[in-house]
Amino acid sequence: MAKRRKPGSGSVHLRKDGRWEGRYVVEYDQRGYPVTKNCLARTKSECLQKLKALREACQPPARPKAIVSNMPFGDWLDHWYQTYSMPALRPSTQQEYELRIYRHIIPALGKIPLNQLTEADLQQFYCQLKNQGRLNRTELYGPSLSDRSVRGCHITCRAALARAVEEGLLPVNPASGCKLPGEGKREVRVLTREEMQRLLIQAKEDGCYELLLLELSVGLRRGELLALQWVDLDLETGELRVSRQVSRVRGKLTVSRPKTDAALRTIVLSPAVTEQLRRYRERVDSRWMFPSPKKEDSPRDPAAVRKLLRRVLERAGCPKIRFHDLRHTFVTTALAYGMDVKTLSAVVGHRSSSTTLNVYTHVTESMERQAAAKIDQGIGKQEAPPEEAREAQRSAMTTFTAVPGKRRKPGTGCVTQIGDHLWEGRYSPRGPDGKQRSRNVYGHTPEECEEKLKVLIETMKAEIQAERRQFREAADTA
Known part of the structure; x- marks a missing residue:
């Protein structure tokens, strides 16, 4: 048996x-x-x-056999995180906590008994993090850890030790009196009107015009922007619903709810932006508004979009900024053009108007000039400039022309020389049925082949659009 x-x-x-x-x-x-x-x-x-x-x-991580005051601080920290902290955290926030706990705090302080951990131990640990705490990319950023990361480690230690005080394991919290580096706000760069124009001109050349246009028009968070689907947009009313976000957690692309309840919102787009998205919809065969060019039925990767923005900024001659700075640019521009703070706070998904005013608004050079002009009008009795001059100033456009990339833009086909005096142009789009179809044209010069290819692309796009309408009509009828 x-x-x-x-x-x-x-x-x-x-x-x-x-x-x-x-x-x-x-x-x-x-x-x-x-x-x-x-x-x-x-x-x-x-x-x-x-x-x-x-x-x-x-198997789950081994729990300490007994919760006692002389247990190692590393065991208590792991117990506190797994029991009290982790269940209430979002997956992306869990990743940040685990990096602090298991790669920084426990290796340095984990063996010290909980009841023997002192303020001096913690203060020395924070100084070591500040001077030699970085674990990777030291060749780019140096050995020191950022002030924000040091403060994050302190917040984690303080919360875990506060719980130990509540459970009677410690008389006082040794992290309460530690001195920390200043919060030091990161420098934010807001694009000027002329820089925004150059950015959009170059974006049209690089195939990301609609993505950056929508970002500069409503100031969404990057994850919210990339998680948009066509069902979220009403092309008749221009209403755009924000109900999810995309983030990368432990190497995998994850779609989840936005970070706060205030981020669940509906935004009304301008007629010009809505019309642009309507034309863009005809070229996109995906449920995602900004689908990945590499993976089928997947949104764009936030990291790939960050690299794309860096390339577009460089070609447009704009300063190097983060993608989040485009959100700052929208908020500051909206206030400069007279949008009230309460409405703006609802558009960007903030819980309170104070966040919008304190964090996302920046004084630009044009705003300083306008303030100086108003002071001159009120105190110096200087007359305001004529309406015609102001209108001409508002309508001034940049003379920038887009820098062509080394690669052909998506949707423009390809041209190859196949003989001494013969060039072949090919266009291979996917039809409504998902199958790829290819057609070729030929020319004796590359210019002649390019012209014929343009005609072929327009013809095939019209055919595919007609087939797509038939599919929709058939689906509606069924």
Whole structure:
């Protein structure tokens, strides 16, 4: 009679294909059904070894045997995070906490008994982080850790020790009196009107015009912008619903709810932006408003968009800024043009108007000039400039022309020389059925081939658009 395995150790059986399969129950779902993981091997002994490794990998972190005051600070910190902190954190925030706890705090302070941890130990630890705390990219940023990261480690230690005080393990919190580096706000760069024009001109050349136009028009967070789907936009009324965000968590692209309840909002777009998105909709065959050019049925990667913006800024001759600075630019520009703070706070998804005023508004050179002019009008009795001059100043446009990239833009086909005096142009779009279709044109010069290719592209786009309308009509009828 075969021996029965101990409960909780998993199961092993021989499959019909001759391989051995080991299964282990990880947890039970809300309905009470088991959630399992499996491993495969050619022999039973190999399968048992793999099953043992799988079982150990699925085990939760070992909890301290006893919660006592002289337990190692690392054990208490892990217990506090797993029990009290982690369940209430978003996945992206969990990643930040785990980096602080398991790569910075525990290696440095984890072996000190909890009741022997002093303010001096913590203060020395923060100084070490500030001077030699960076773990990677030291060749780019130097050995010191940023002030924000040092303060984050302190916040984590203080919260864990405060819980220890509440549970009677410590009489006082040793982190309460530590001195920390200043908060030091990061320098923010707001684009001028002329720089925004150059940015959009170059973006049209690089194939990201609609993405940057929408960002400069409503100031969405990067994750919110990339998570937009066409069902979120009403092309008749111009209403845009923001209900999700895209972020990268532990190397995987994740779609989740926005960071706060105030971020769940509806924005009304201007007629010009709505019309531009209507024309853009005809060229996009995806449920995502800004789909990934590499992965099917996936939004753009936030990291890829950051690199794209850097390239467009460089070609447009604009200063190097973060993608989030475009949000700052929108808020500051909206206030400069007279939008009231309460409405603006609702548009950008802030809980309170004070956040909008304190964090996202910046005094620009044009705003300083306008303030000086108003002072001259009120105190110096200087007359305001004529309306015609102000209108001409508002309508002034940049003379910048886009810098062509080394690669052809998506949707423009390709041209290849196939003979001494013969060039081939090819266009290969996907139809409404998802299948790729290709057509070719030929010319004796590259210029002649380019002209013929333009005509071919327009023709094929019209055909695909007509087929798409037929598919929609058939779906509506059904």
